[in-house]
Amino acid sequence: MVRILNVAEKNDAAKTLAGLMSGGRSRKREGFSKFNKIYEFDYNLFNQNCTMSMTSVSGHLLGCEFEASHRKWHSCNPVSLFDAPIHKTCPENYKDIKRTLEREARGCEILVVWTDCDREGENIGFEVIQVCTAVKPNMRVYRARFSEMTPGAVTRAIANLQPPDKNVSDAVDVRQELDLRIGASFTRFQTMRLQKVFPNVLADQLISYGSCQFPTLGFVVERYKQVQAFIPEPFWKIKVSHDLQDDGFIEFSWRRGRLFDYEACLVLYEHVIENPLATVLEVKKKPKSKWRPVALDTVELEKLASRKLRINAKETMKIAEKLYTQGFISYPRTETNIFPKDLNLRNLIQQQVNDQDWGEFAGHILEDGPNPRNGNKTDQAHPPIHPTKYTNGLQGNEKRVYEFVVRHFLACCSKDAQGQETTVDISINDEYFSASGLMIIARNYLDVYPYDKWTGKILPTMEEGAQFTPRTIEMNQGETSAPSLLTEADLISLMDKHGIGTDATHAEHIETIKARLYVGLTNDQKFIPGELGMGLVEGYDAMGFHMSKPHLRAELENDLKLICEGKKNRDVVLADQIRKYKEVFVEACTQAEKIDTALAEHFGAPQQLSNQDLLQATAMAITVKPCSKCGMQMSLRTKKDNKGFFIGCSGYPTCREVIWLPDYVLKAEVTEEVCPHCQPGPVNRIRFQFKRGSVPPFIPNDYTGCIGGCDNNLMETLQIRRSSQSAAQPSQPTSSQRPAASQRPAPSQRPALSQAPPSRRPFYACSKSQDDSSKCNFFLWADNQEPTTQRSNDSGFSTLKYYNNPGGNRTSAITGAGDGSVSCQCGQEGKLLTVQKVGPNQGRQFYACPKPRGQGCNFFQWGDDAAAPTNYTAPRGGGYNASQRGGYQPGLIGGRGGGHAQSNGSTTTAQRAPRKCGQCRQTGHTKKNCPMNR
DNA sequence: GCAAGGTC
Numbered sequence: 001m002v003r004i005l006n007v008a009e010k011n012d013a014a015k016t017l018a019g020l021m022s023g024g025r026s027r028k029r030e031g032f033s034k035f036n037k038i039y040e041f042d043y044n045l046f047n048q049n050c051t052m053s054m055t056s057v058s059g060h061l062l063g064c065e066f067e068a069s070h071r072k073w074h075s076c077n078p079v080s081l082f083d084a085p086i087h088k089t090c091p092e093n094y095k096d097i098k099r100t101l102e103r104e105a106r107g108c109e110i111l112v113v114w115t116d117c118d119r120e121g122e123n124i125g126f127e128v129i130q131v132c133t134a135v136k137p138n139m140r141v142y143r144a145r146f147s148e149m150t151p152g153a154v155t156r157a158i159a160n161l162q163p164p165d166k167n168v169s170d171a172v173d174v175r176q177e178l179d180l181r182i183g184a185s186f187t188r189f190q191t192m193r194l195q196k197v198f199p200n201v202l203a204d205q206l207i208s209y210g211s212c213q214f215p216t217l218g219f220v221v222e223r224y225k226q227v228q229a230f231i232p233e234p235f236w237k238i239k240v241s242h243d244l245q246d247d248g249f250i251e252f253s254w255r256r257g258r259l260f261d262y263e264a265c266l267v268l269y270e271h272v273i274e275n276p277l278a279t280v281l282e283v284k285k286k287p288k289s290k291w292r293p294v295a296l297d298t299v300e301l302e303k304l305a306s307r308k309l310r311i312n313a314k315e316t317m318k319i320a321e322k323l324y325t326q327g328f329i330s331y332p333r334t335e336t337n338i339f340p341k342d343l344n345l346r347n348l349i350q351q352q353v354n355d356q357d358w359g360e361f362a363g364h365i366l367e368d369g370p371n372p373r374n375g376n377k378t379d380q381a382h383p384p385i386h387p388t389k390y391t392n393g394l395q396g397n398e399k400r401v402y403e404f405v406v407r408h409f410l411a412c413c414s415k416d417a418q419g420q421e422t423t424v425d426i427s428i429n430d431e432y433f434s435a436s437g438l439m440i441i442a443r444n445y446l447d448v449y450p451y452d453k454w455t456g457k458i459l460p461t462m463e464e465g466a467q468f469t470p471r472t473i474e475m476n477q478g479e480t481s482a483p484s485l486l487t488e489a490d491l492i493s494l495m496d497k498h499g500i501g502t503d504a505t506h507a508e509h510i511e512t513i514k515a516r517l518y519v520g521l522t523n524d525q526k527f528i529p530g531e532l533g534m535g536l537v538e539g540y541d542a543m544g545f546h547m548s549k550p551h552l553r554a555e556l557e558n559d560l561k562l563i564c565e566g567k568k569n570r571d572v573v574l575a576d577q578i579r580k581y582k583e584v585f586v587e588a589c590t591q592a593e594k595i596d597t598a599l600a601e602h603f604g605a606p607q608q609l610s611n612q613d614l615l616q617a618t619a620m621a622i623t624v625k626p627c628s629k630c631g632m633q634m635s636l637r638t639k640k641d642n643k644g645f646f647i648g649c650s651g652y653p654t655c656r657e658v659i660w661l662p663d664y665v666l667k668a669e670v671t672e673e674v675c676p677h678c679q680p681g682p683v684n685r686i687r688f689q690f691k692r693g694s695v696p697p698f699i700p701n702d703y704t705g706c707i708g709g710c711d712n713n714l715m716e717t718l719q720i721r722r723s724s725q726s727a728a729q730p731s732q733p734t735s736s737q738r739p740a741a742s743q744r745p746a747p748s749q750r751p752a753l754s755q756a757p758p759s760r761r762p763f764y765a766c767s768k769s770q771d772d773s774s775k776c777n778f779f780l781w782a783d784n785q786e787p788t789t790q791r792s793n794d795s796g797f798s799t800l801k802y803y804n805n806p807g808g809n810r811t812s813a814i815t816g817a818g819d820g821s822v823s824c825q826c827g828q829e830g831k832l833l834t835v836q837k838v839g840p841n842q843g844r845q846f847y848a849c850p851k852p853r854g855q856g857c858n859f860f861q862w863g864d865d866a867a868a869p870t871n872y873t874a875p876r877g878g879g880y881n882a883s884q885r886g887g888y889q890p891g892l893i894g895g896r897g898g899g900h901a902q903s904n905g906s907t908t909t910a911q912r913a914p915r916k917c918g919q920c921r922q923t924g925h926t927k928k929n930c931p932m933n934r
Numbered sequence: 935g936c937a938a939g940g941t942c
Contacts, residue, residue: 010941035942059940073935081936093942120940176938183937191935210937325942333941505938 004045005108006054006144007101007128009115011036012331013149014056017114020154021052031055031100038104045158053104057097060120061127062088064176066184069631073188074619076633079589081185082582086177088127098131105132110140113164114157116381117145119564123172125164147380148340170570171563177574178556182581183210189589189618190536196617197596197606207532208516211553212501216509217518218548219494220527221537223486230482236265237478238272240426240433242470247460252426252433252470258478268431269475275429276473280466282425288438290417290454292445294375295337295384296408298503299496303489304408308451309400310525313488313507319401320385327389329405333504334382337375343383345370345413351390352406361448362410370413384412404451411449418442422459428473435459485526498550499557531602539595545584589618612669624670625683625708630655636670636686647707659707659720664694671704678708690717832863 008014015037018026022041029038039054070076070084090098105111111132113125125143133139142161146153186209194202236259240252259265294300301320302313311319320332339345349370352362386409387402394402419440426433437459446454486494492506501509513519518533529537540547556577562568588595592614596606609617616637623633627649634649634657645668647659661668667689674682687704695701695717705714709722831850845863 057940058942061940064937064939078936116940124940172939179937179939181937185936187936206935208936212938321942502939504940508938 002045002048002050002110003108004043004050004052004110004112005101005104005132006052006112006114007125007132008054008056009121009124010058011056013114013116014039014054016149017154018052018054020149020151021054021158026054031096032103033058033094033096033100036097036100038100043158050110053108054114055100055104057101057115057124057128058094060124061090061094061097061101061131063091064088064180066180069633073192074635077619077623078185078188078192079582079585081188082181082578082585084181086180090131101128101131102135105136105139108136108139110142112142112144112158112161114144114146116379117147118379118381119168119172119560121381122165122168123176126166126169129164147378148343148383149381150340150342152342153340165564167566167570168564171560174563174570174574174577175556175560178577178581179211181578183208185585186588189585189592190595192618193592193614194595194599196609196614198599198603199607201603202532205532206516207536208512209547210509210512211556212495212505212509213512213516213518214548215498215500215550215553216491216495217513217529217533218537218546218550219491220486220513220519221529221534221548223483223490223527224529224534227482227485232479232481233260234262234477234479235260236262237476238265238269238431238433239472239474239476240278240428240470241472242278242468244460248458250424250435250460250462252424252435255432255434265475269473272428272431273473276469278426278428278433278468278470280424280426280462280464280468281432282423283462283464284423284425286421286423288419288421290419290446290452292373292411292414292416293408293449293452294373295339295412296386296405297334297337297375297377297384298332299335299492299506300337301332301385301405302507303492304451305401305404306488306492309397309404311397311401312510313492314511315397316401317504317507319398320405323398323402323405328387328391328394328402330384330386330388331382332385334385335377335379335503336382337377337384339372339374339386340383345372348386348388349410349413352387352410355390355392355406357403358407358410358448361414365410365414368415371415372413373416385409407448407451411445414448415442415444417444417446417454419454419456424459424462428470485522485528487526491527498554500550500553532599535599535602536595538601539598540588542594542598543588543591545588547584623682623684624686625678626680627655627657629657631680634659636668659718661718662694664691665689665718666691673704675706675708675710677710678706681708683708 006014006017008017018039018041021043022039026039026041029040031038035058036056041052041054043050043052045052064086065071066081067085067087070081076084111129113128115121115125115128122143129141133141141164143164144154144157144161146157187207190207190209191205194207195205237257238254240254242250242252244250256268259268296304298317302316305311305316306313309316317332320329323329324332346366346369349362349365353359353366355362385405387406391402417440419438422437422439424435424437426435436457438454438456439458440454440456443454446452488510491510495501495506495509496503500506513533514521516532517530518536519527520530522528537548546552559568559573559577563570563573600606616635619635623635624647625634627634630649634647637646637648639646644663645661645665647661649655649657665688667687669687671685671687673685675685683706685704685706688702690699690701690703692701695703696713699713699717703714705711707714707718707720709715714720715722828850831848832845833848834845
């Protein structure tokens with residue numbers, strides 16, 4: 001027997017459909033999800049007996065999200081979210097449903113999709129198809145389209161199975177992707193920036209952007225601005241009243257309404273009172289009805305509950321969903337306001353006849369036969385909201401909402417209220433006035449629907465042709481009044497009208513803008529923009545981007561419709577929209593100060609931050625390099641105290657990889673230059689400014705370099721360990737691993753660099769653990785190798801030779817260009833001089849710039865530097881004394897005779913360095929008698 | 935910590 005898997009959008013629908021198709025004889029069994037049962041029954045399809053399994057999902061089975069590399073807020077520049085890869089995955093709480101589908105699909109040959117017949121339903125259908133065909137690729141797939149869940153509609157649907165509509169599903173994919181990309185990018189940008197700019201007010205505030213929430217905010221702001229900008233305008237009108245002693249009082253209004261010209265009105269008024277005799281021209285009587293309410297859809301439920309019950313939309317929907325799951329009312333998310341023909345209204349009304357408040361009214365409806373007043377909307381899936389079961393056991397707002405649904409339903413099924421309207425037209429000296437009255441003949445639906453008021457007004461009896469002198473003829477002044485702020489019902493109407501959100505989400509968007517403090521409520525429950533909401537809208541408006549206007553969403557909706565109809569390609573629409581929004585985003589970032597300025601009107605002066613800080617805050621700074629541990633991007637950041645920099649992994653705190661830059665880095669800025677050598681890339685070069693005198697002479701104080709590993713001198717200057725070292729190089733040799741001096745190769749035996757990859761080269765480091773705060777940065781190559789190669793110029797010192805060894809620790813190689821000379825930083829040949837002054841260095845030779853003092857560079861090099869001391873305890877930081885910032889000391893490196901290097905981490909005090917010269921940083925003399933003062 | 939859309 002052929003097995004067919006049927007999948008509906010929710011368990012409730014599966015149950016109903018199975019009931020209808022099986023004639024109430026389906027068997028229920030459990031799936032992996034306790035909420036989504038499996039209903040089985042036999043059915044004759046395609047002229048053969050089939051076993052049907054009907055199960056369900058719970059709305060969307062798959063969710064749209066970024067890859068891990070873009071999921072964290074600081075993991076990337078938000079602009080990259082416009083292009084970052086997006087995946088559809090099954091969230092954890094739906095895994096059980098997916099497992100059920102997979103298991104059932106394996107045993108079935110045919111899949112019939114019974115999801116709701118709207119756009120989202122089609123897309124959910126394709127999610128089901130994706131999951132099922134993944135385990136059963138050769139499954140035949142059909143779509144059942146039904147206008148309502150009634151026996152006739154379901155029978156027609158299964159007799160006319162169709163292919164699923166990819167176009168419609170594509171439109172939803174486009175919508176999902178755009179919502180995610182645009183929402184996430186703008187939200188991150190706004191939040192991260194404004195939290196920094198207004199830390200006192202917004203430090204913990206999420207400042208979201210969404211394609212529905214922003215236009216919703218826009219409606220509130222728009223109305224508020226209308227109210228603010230409103231200027232009352234005076235007008236004048238003539239009012240006539242008459243008192244017919246025993247027969248009552250009557251008031252006539254002027255047919256001209258009101259005039260905004262005082263003198264014009266005055267002229268007419270004077271004309272009227274010149275001859276104030278009134279003549280009754282006509283007395284008209286005509287029937288007047290007050291229409292009963294239309295069948296209830298979600299939007300009306302939300303609006304009416306808000307207006308009549310004073311329960312806000314969010315709360316109403318929450319209650320309605322609870323009543324639905326308890327079986328008291330039908331599905332509350334519906335756009336349909338037409339009762340299906342084959343829905344048995346009589347039965348539903350019958351259930352209510354015993355209620356003490358409205359039971360009698362329900363009985364009367366049954367006598368006359370239910371006659372529902374339908375609207376003109378249908379979502380082709382759910383009927384209007386109506387009671388499905390009687391209860392009198394509810395309390396509080398649940399009771400009020402249930403009662404409203406019942407009364408609305410009964411009112412809708414009964415009759416319009418009937419009355420008679422009387423109009424009396426009079427003239428006074430050629431000006432015309434009229435009065436109207438109402439007599440209610442049959443209240444009908446009003447008896448069960450206290451939410452509508454219709455009050456009669458009895459006019460005194462007047463005869464045509466009769467004449468009388470009115471008791472008063474007045475010229476009154478009035479003035480126009482501002483529109484009122486929006487009520488929740490007004491707001492929902494506007495959202496509905498402009499296609500912002502769906503019936504199921506209006507209430508959520510309103511709640512969102514309340515929760516984000518974009519709007520608030522006045523005492524009489526009217527919406528008023530908050531400072532944040534107002535500032536954001538004004539900020540974007542100032543840029544010329546009307547982000548809060550509904551047309552953006554409307555344009556997208558139009559495109560989505562064209563995708564559904566196959567008139568536009570999904571990829572074209574997607575690319576077009578992404579491009580458009582990305583351009584806006586980039587421009588918004590450029591002009592972000594306009595948002596600051598707008599908000600400053602409300603929050604006071606913004607925090608003064610540098611561009612670098614702001615870029616950093618918004619994760620928009622260019623990243624430095626991929627993390628060697630986890631592969632996520634590392635970016636340049638400022639330390640907490642704003643003194644100094646570090647390069648941190650965006651995977652923090654999961655990944656704690658960090659490169660601390662020394663204190664003598666005064667400024668650092670990532671450039672857009674990408675290093676052509678370093679891998680994995682991209683590795684962006686960093687523009688540094690070093691403290692004067694703190695770095696070796698071959699590194700200028702302003703220097704742009706790569707920290708990816710290709711620039712050995714920079715790596716050493718910054719004391720950066722290579723990323724590969726962590727994997728390939730012993731981070732800290734134990735004493736047993738340390739080579740004894742005797743074991744170390746003699747210089748002549750030492751391998752050339754090409755034979756000894758840097759990553760394999762042993763070095764000494766402080767033996768304290770990484771977590772020990774007193775651990776120092778000591779670093780020393782174990783072989784203390786002499787220079788063997790000359791490096792090509794990439795930093796402007798073509799005539800200088802220096803180590804190509806990573807971490808190479810000596811500058812004693814600055815021996816000139818091979819001709820016995822020494823060149824200084826400015827390219828001049830260094831001048832060999834001798835220390836003349838009395839002191840420890842008296843008689844010692846050194847090279848200096850030959851230019852006159854004040855014009856030359858700061859180059860200084862001992863002439864005998866190659867003969868560096870070998871028994872000197874290396875100061876912290878290797879070749880130059882980093883811990884005593886500002887001191888570059890040529891030739892202070894060497895291992896101790898015993899082959900052990902020792903960091904000074906614990907011996908600083910004992911080895912406290914003698915006072916250094918403020919000019920050359922050498923010991924043994926002061927700046928005053930420095931040999932450089934030649 | 936982001937959106938909007940389903941749904942429980």
